[in-house]
Amino acid sequence: MKLKSILLGALASVAFTATAMGQDVTLRVHQFLPAQAPIPSQAIAPWAEAIEAESDGRIAVELYPAMQLGGAPDSLFAQAQDGVVDVIWTVLGYTPGRFPKSEVFELPFLITNGEDSSEAFYNYVMENSADEFASVHVIALHTHGPGLFHSKDPIATLEDLQGMKVRGGSRIISNMLGQLGAEPVGMPVPETAEALSRGVIDATTVPWEVTPSLRLTELVTNHTGFSGEQGLYSQTFGFVMNRGTYEGLPEDLRAVIDANSGIEVSRAFGAVMDAGDEAGLQIAVDAGNSIVTLDEEETARWKEAAQATIDQWFADMDAIGIDGQALYASAQEHMAAVSGQ
Secondary structure, three states: OHHHHHHHHHHHHHHHHHHHOOOOEEEEEEOOOOOOOHHHHHHHHHHHHHHHHHOOOOEEEEEEOOOOOOOOHHHHHHHHHHOOOOEEEEEHHHOOOOOOOHHHHHOOOOOOOHHHHHHHHHHHHHHHOHHHHOOEEEEEEEEOOOOEEEEOOOOOOHHHHOOOEEEEOOHHHHHHHHHHOOEEEEOOHHHHHHHHHOOOOOEEEEOHHHHHHHOHHHHOOEEEEEOOOOOOOOOEEEEEEEHHHHHOOOHHHHHHHHHOOOHHHHHHHHHHHHHHHHHHHHHHHHOOOEEEEEOHHHHHHHHHHHHHHHHHHHHHHHHOOOOHHHHHHHHHHHHHHHHOO
């Protein structure tokens, strides 16, 4: 309670100082990764700087990484929705069942790189599932690049995965791991390093981008990806603002937010993920770790096995009155539009 009182007092002091200096509003941005990770440092922080500069200092932005304002990663969307904080960035899959139509972009072998897939995902949501975000104001929606395995023991064939305890980051990904023969263990990404260290899991599914902040190349020495442009899976992310906060801004300050929202910001967040993938891969190369790209024949076996995940998603959507096949076709069309296929 004492710590909470100190934190609340500090926030009140900051708000008073901002008002005294002539700032109209202070936005608190909350997310779950450490400040030095790519998205916080290279996407959220530049966004905050642009907001402050373009508003001539009338909007102040305070960044709270690593859940500093309390709660767990799966509570972030609710924090923005309920006005506990002003802006959040989170993995949409951390709240299973909340974004059923949007989770199609987590299905196996759909996405390519982060930048193009983020454009496709943003356009898809605006066309098919904007209602899932009606309670907030969307700043950006994006994906990461191709997801892959990072494991203690090598994964060179589908059979190597059988019985392996593997971290999954969402309902869809955990379902996929189970259908591929692994033993899925669901958890948010910040818990992954400790779980590997303690032997709770044998491997994890994350993109290269997140491996440096988790020091994964020190915890495991094997990394397995797939042939072709499409990754095994992706996760989807939302950078959203409390609707009341947004609608309460003066018109000119709302215009500043609008100018720093939408498809180009979504692409920029995806591009940061792509650059992070390159950096993470290079760290593993420099460490001398084993990096395997499964050939086309073996990749085809995984795609065939992963079809069960897609079929299960269709059935899940049908059970709640949603045409999953139509949404999947739309997602494929949006991906084809950005890839030029």
